[in-house]
Amino acid sequence: MDKFEKPQIICHIEKSVNYSLFDAKWIPCSAKFVVMGSRPRGSGIIQIYEVSSGELNLLKDVERSQPIKCGTFKASSLKDRYLATGDFQGKLNIYNLEDPSIPIYTAVAHNEIINSIDGVAGQSIGCGAPELVTGSRDGSVKVWDPRQKGRPVAVMEPKEDEERRDCWTVAFGNSYNSEERVVAAGYDNGDVKMFDLKAMAVLWESNLKNGVCSIEFDRKDIPMNKLVATTLESKFYLFDLKTHNPKKGFAYLTEKAHNATVWLVRHLPQNREIFVTCGGGGSLCLWKYNYPEKRKIVDADGIDQGVVGDLTLLQNTTISSQPVSSLDWSPDKQGLAVCTAFDQCLRVIITTKLNIF
Amino acid sequence: MDKSVLMQKQVRDNAEDLQKEFLDMKNWEEQMKHKDEQLQKEASGQIVLPPIRRKHKSKTKGCVMKKDESNTEMKRIKSYDYSAWDKFDADKACKEVDKEEQSDESEDERMSKEELKRAHEEATKHKNKGNIFVQQQNWSKAIGCYSNAIKLFPYDAVFYANRALCQLKLDNFYAAESDSSAAIQLDDSYVKAYHRRATARMNIKQYKEAKRDLEKALKLEPSNKEAKLLLNQIENKLKCSEASTLKKDDAQQSTIEKEGTKITIEKKIADKMWNNSAKVQSTETKNIIKPKHMKENKVITNVKDSIENRKDDMANTNIKKKRDSRIPDWLPEKDEVTVIEPIEKPPHLRSKEPLTKIPIQELEFGIEQYKYTNLVQKKDCVEKEEPNKDSVQIEEFNKKKFIQMESRKEELVKKDLVLEPHKENSCIKVSDSLKDISFISPVPKTAVQFLMNWRKNNSLEFKYEYLKQLPENSLPKIFQDSMESDIFSQIIEILSIEFIKRKDQIFRYLKDLSQVKRFRALIMFITNSDKKNLRTLFEYCKTVENVSQDEISILKDKYEI
Secondary structure (H helix, E strand, O other): HHHHHHEEEEEEEEEOOOOOOOOEEEOOOOEEEEEEEEEEOOOOOEEEEEOOOOEEEEEEEEOOOOEEEEEOOOOOOOOOEEEEEOOOOOEEEEEOHHHHHOOOOEEOOOOOOOOEEEEEEOOOOOOOOOEEEEEEEOOOOOEEEOOOOOOOEEEEEEOOOOOOOOEEEEEEOOOOOOOEEEEEOOOOOEEEEEEEEOOOOEEEEEOOOOOOEEEEEEOOOOOOOEEEEOOOOOOEEEEEEEEEEEEEEEEEEEEOOOOOEEEEEEEEEOOOEEEEEEEEEEEEEEEEEEEOOOOOOEEOOOOOOOOOEEEEEEEEEEOOOOOOEEEEEEEOOEEEEEEEEEEOOOEEEEEEHHHHH | OOOHHHHHHHHHHHHHHHHHHHHHHHHHHHHHHHHHHHHOOOOOOOOOOOOOOOOHHHHHHHHHHHHHHHHHHOOOOOOOOHHHHHHHHHHHHHHHHHHHHHHHHOOOOOOOOHHHHHHHHHHHHHHHHHHHHHHHHHHHHHHHHHHHHHHOOOOOOHHHHHHHHHHHHHHHHHHHHHHHHHHHHHHOOHHHHHHHHHHHHOOOOHHHHHHHHHHHHHHHOOOOOHHHHHHHHHHHHHHHHHHHHHHOOOOOHHHHHHHHHHHHHHHHHHHHHHHOOHHHHHHHHHHHHHHHOOOHHHHHHHHHHHHHHHHHHHHHHHOOOOOOOOOOOOOOOOOOOOOOOOOOHHHHOOOOOOOHHHHOOOOOHHHHHHHHHHHHHHHHHHHHHHHHHHOOOHHHHHHHHHHHHHHHHHHHHOOOHOOOHHHHHHHHHHHHHHHHHHOOOOOOOHHHHHHHHHHHOOOOOHHHHHHHOOOOOHHHHHHHHOOHHHHHHHHHHHHHHHHHHHHOOOOHHHHHHHHOOHHHHHHHOOHHHHHHHHHHHHHHHHHHHHOHHHHHHHHHOOOOO
């Protein structure tokens, strides 16, 4: 009975393409999205699609020399809506989608593939300068300001003699005023690091035992609240970041899902308590976080300690036979999302009844 | 009963929900389209952003600096302390002050008010010089002066507007437009700048934009006669073009809009190029203007082509300059080298055909160079080569290739000289074999590369050279586990024929081959002739190379002989 009251995840449009898809992002304030990927012959591709009455119209098709791994609009204003991308060669490019033939900004960001990119403060005012962060296989995490050509504004990398681990994912958070800002990065050995950009120091680090595939704060532009990190071996972690105990760290919970690698976590832009995780088997799980009665308690030493709540699984659907490589919630319509999978299909999905939570 | 009814209701509800969702979706799409369009039309509102993040280090540096200053103040010498003044080194102090100033400049990108004032004064001097050139109608020199002024002080609209005027006089309409735009950005009530931009835009047939500029200018200064005159002209032109377009369908309008966007692309390119260099700008913009009746698309490709051309030219001159200043001293025919001058052609005379591809081969320069130093003694022989060289000199731009060929030739000459005492003979022989061997493929990295090169040329000579260049222990790395028996026997054949003939080392090849994966399988399918060859090879190792008996016997075991 309960089954029918839950939100439904419906595949609204499915489109098969003839290249490998790596990332998809909605163009803010439009019914259009871009997909990025790699052609079989090894070149990169950016396509813009428009959703129109149950169909996808291809608006633009741009070919680039290098396969494109990831992209974001988050560091660009609503007026510009520039797409920042990271490619296989380690180049960071920013494109004006009105004229995508020549990037308006390029920087040789890394020596190796850029695995992940995130932006911040493009559309929010009073949350600091728009910045981009890139994480690469070369082990470094770099922060970029599009106004500064060619070189990063901050670099976080291991020291000369330390081992360089493959950085798989990066995310901005805690950017609630013009100074505070935090970058979280996940590595292939299970390391999670949080860098404070204001103090230019490591704020917190931990190891989750398995490679960290995806990491995301529930919101970028608020004092940091929650962080979800997904790992290999079908586990993901949810940290409550409100209270940091010097001994015990952040309170957290772990959850098993998908029976495969949890590739991705994406919070719903309209409701930060709801997020979706994407699995290696092509499944999507929709979760809701329930706060505990008290978010912090005082431990025996008289120091504050966080308390973690619990998770409810709202829905579990399989939409593809292959891992879901990316998913992006539409910032403009609740429940609408676009996702790409390694079966070379892109799907527009609708999630119903999200308004009841 | 009750349950099933409830379930039915819920299924129905869900279906309804879905329907609603889809309807909602449709509405939303339309709504978004509207919003999207509006957003694109909206003018840019400047948002004040926080400054670019700077490195933490520099911040701390700043703190340290301040502390230092306070320290120096503490050490201040008192006026009545004459002995201390005697010791005071004035020059050193001056230098220190200078240094501090310099480091300040590099640290702080922003200039102080005073510096700005000074820069402005300096820039104004350049501007005045430019104005004098304008009076003499020496436009290009005037542009130079204004550019200098802008470099010194990029915040004065007058400099840009004046340069725009000069660009107009030189028919560089795109540059003029971007300059006047810059001026307007700095001072949005600058009537002259609007007027100049209108003139420029009229000349690049952007009538609507030109009209808007003039209207703005007239709003600011209603009595401006020139602007009125120009406005009349433009309105006439607009009418003409409208009349011609009216004949066609309404669909044409959309294309006009598209053209508009394309023109902006051109503008951007023009802007970008302007940044590159002012000098080249003048020719480039002409290039844009000339084919403007053609499709705009073509213009863009042309521009791109010409940029590439230019880059190439620059690259050429660079190479040439290097050679010119110091023709590599290891080149055996220093005096014979003809320096190829770059051909400066105006853009409209340039070839429209794509540039020819030059196959580039990797060359280890260090090694070649070393060989040449050895060769100097054999100059007489080299001289005999000269006539031959002329025939080989193929194309001008193949210079690099040519050098490489020469190097190969030299190498061969050297080898043959060692082997045979008859110089003349060797030379002739070399030139014969040259054609085949002149391009010995580079050292392969994979089995595929090896096989491709191996099969490219069937002559034993070539294969000998190819094998010869492989460094020791490279065979197992190249082949991994993809050695095939026919290649294996071919290598053995080459070893037994060519290598023994030249008395080269072969033991190392045998050793390498034995380390290739699946070697045992290869040995199993070996032919009788190969076995015979192997025996001769081992015999050779023993007699000529003087390899120890133990090593040979170990290897022989491996080869199962």
